[in-house]
Amino acid sequence: MNFSYFLNIIQHFPLKTLYQWFKEDSFKLLFKNAGTLLSGNMIAWVMGFFTYAITARILESTQFGMLVLITTYVTIVDQLLNFQSWQALIKYGAEALERENRNEFKSIVKFCTLLDISTAIFGTFVAAVFVSWIGQWLSWESKTVSMAALYSFVILFNISGTPTGLLRLFNRFGLFAVQNILSSSIKFIGIVILFFTGADLWFVLILWMTTTILGQLLLFVLGWRELHKQGFSGIHKVTIRNISTQHPGIWGFILTTNLNSSIRLTSREFDTMIVGGVIGVESAGLYKIAKQIAAIPAMISDPLYQAIYPDLSRLWTRGDVKRFSQLMVRSGFVAGGGAAIIWVIFILFGSFFIQLVFGAEYIAAQPVLIWYMFAMVIAIYGFPLSPAMLSMGRPKTTFWVHLSSTIVYFPLLFLFLESMGLIGAGVAYVCYYLLWTSLMIGFEHTFLKEKMVYSTN
Template sequence: MNDFVGKAHLERISGQIRDYLRRWVGDDLFRRLLKNTSQLLGGSIAKSALGFGAVLLAARGLGPEKYGILVLIQAYVTIIDKLVNFQSWQALIKYGADALEKDDPTSFKRLIKFGTFLDAGSAVLGTLVTIAVGWILGVWGVQSMQFTWLMMGYSGVVLSNLIGTPKAILRLFDRFDVAAIQQIVAGVLRLGGVVGAFIMDAPLWGYLLAWLVGEVAGHLLLLGLGWRELRVRGYLGIFSASVQGITKTYSGLWNFVWTTNLNGSVRMTSRRMDTVIIGGVLGPAAVGLYEIAKKFATILNRLSNPLYQAIYPELAKLWSAQDREAFVRLIFQLGAMAGAGALLVWIGALVFGTSLLNWTVGAEYVGAYSVLVWYMLAVAVEVAAFPLQPAMLAMGHPRKTFVVHVVTTVLYFGALGGLLYIYELPGAGMAYLVYYLAWTSIMAGLEYMILSSGSEKVENSEVESATGTP
């Protein structure tokens, strides 16, 4: 009798699970999201494979120390770019989704013009700042003059970074297939340049030039594809649209732009400043090992990055339509799916990491295993929690996200300093795990509070306090 009851109970539970999975997979929104994600993921995997090939060749061709110098140049330039770049695509998706939902082409064109001017201004400013910082590093003796000239030359990446607006255009119109093509083309160009540098046994500047050409070409291609999509959709005469009074029409626009810029800057600081700190504490060779560990670990990001790009426009549309149930369900669905995949990859790295390093980049880089395991575990937590960031932005709370990033970044650098002192290079991976455990806990708690306590009231009061609205 007990066996019969137990069997019936198990059959009932399994039936409930099957029904739940059937509803989950049968959800139209979920299917569309998976389609967009698969297109982005295909491009991201191809780009990742091409980029990883370039990294492996550069690491083998240059050795840990020179490869560490190349990484430091890229880190300085990337940090400056992210500090100055206004991340216009996030604001354009937030407010552009509203304009498209209301079928208001005039407002949409005004937003596109606003974003284009923002991209151009930040690109020029970022280039000037990069050149100035490079010169100061050389004059003050922080880096060699060769480092300075290479960094100043690599500033072309910043000048061509006009991709915020076209990125928003393609995502708002679900043209994730086009974005995937752009990623592949940029990756092919970069890898081709690195292969040439490797065959010719080129010096450091040859490898850096290969990265420069790939990045600039990718930026320009995305710019052209975005504007082509606008013409196809019938949005002509963008520059004849007036942006006068646009911040009155969208009272929270500047607040959103500034906050997402600061938020992105803080996030990038946590991801790139660590390289600069490790270089100062342990030297360029340690940077080379650390960067290889990061490159392997960010394979996991290839799971979450396409999902992030696909989920944010959908969350913005759901929030605009006030469909809270679908909003929350989408967060849980994508987080669970990405987290499960990330955990499997981490287990594989734990078991086969040493052999993988030895086979790919050589015995010189086997010392990266100890930091790889910790860093990849941290990225697994990041991947599982990836929906929290776009959800907060879609709800119109960029300032809360910024505050969380500031607090957790301060915690991260404190942990990084202490753990580097105690454990040396492996401590860097441990510190990153501390960072993402703290970030995930705080973000999840905040979003639960917002959704439970009447988010419309919270959103409106936040915008009013930021814009001075009485």
């Protein structure tokens, strides 16, 4: 497959069709909101990326791998026990706003806020208690266990689920950009200072902890400020006693979406812990670098995911199946095409990029990077599938797809790590997303046909 092949594809690409898509209001609004998020995410990612690069140069490769494992452990506990309240707020909040029922909307906000607070407290406790067991499995020294226990308090301040949902629901995506840029800028400035002062792992960890907490608190303030600007006050006065009666499926939705997120988390974060446990701490550091670089195409899909979910929820509530399907297919095609171009660039220049930014000692991350980024390209083509399934009110189906794919993924991960080394982690991830995407497309095709038949009748 040579350059002329790609050129031939570009020449025959239906650009006129693509132009017509962008003339439609819903498609234009989606990419406008996503573009706002992307601009902030791009700046934040660049700063975050160079923060990682400078950190890798401050620390030895073993210490860098240790930092990766500590932060990954806390992230896993946080996201396992965080109930993703923003998803419930968008689904049930959008319905309440569509009915113009302000008190119902305020009760949903209060319910989700209390959920955020309770899971933050519980998550902090669990992370601090189980860190000793994790330390034994990974052969951590007592000093490393103490570091992980301290970093666990990041979870206590993660009460930003409801503010996240509010900003997305009110189309205030620009504020996410503000939050991302400010928090990443502070961390970047801090790591530059540590670079010139010759800091050790303790100082780096405290910097990461402090800036993460500040970012979470800033998002909390921005979300609640926007709620008051929209004219919603007295949230603490409304009752939530009848929340289950008013919304019979809300607990099932929350529990199922949490299980979905937990299952997805296992494939996104547990892999780093497994790499560290199976082939060593340094390999975990290399793998984290590959994942950090592979997040470049994900910058396309993440803002689109955040922007498309409220739109899909509204279209499904109105029964507009045609526009619902069009928005899914077209947005996935555009985002996936952009991700594929980035992937080809890193096939050609990935080694040079790693050596330039991180140093020659990390160039071994290149092979796993190519495979991992290929998996991300597949995922980005299918990015509308998850928000579409949530909008359909089918979180249980998503859960079973995630569970089935993950059950296949982890045995492959262990097998490929043992037989191929670090590159096996990337190959296993490609297998995961091929299976996940195929299952999701099959189920959603069936549900869309059912909805069309129901709407016709």
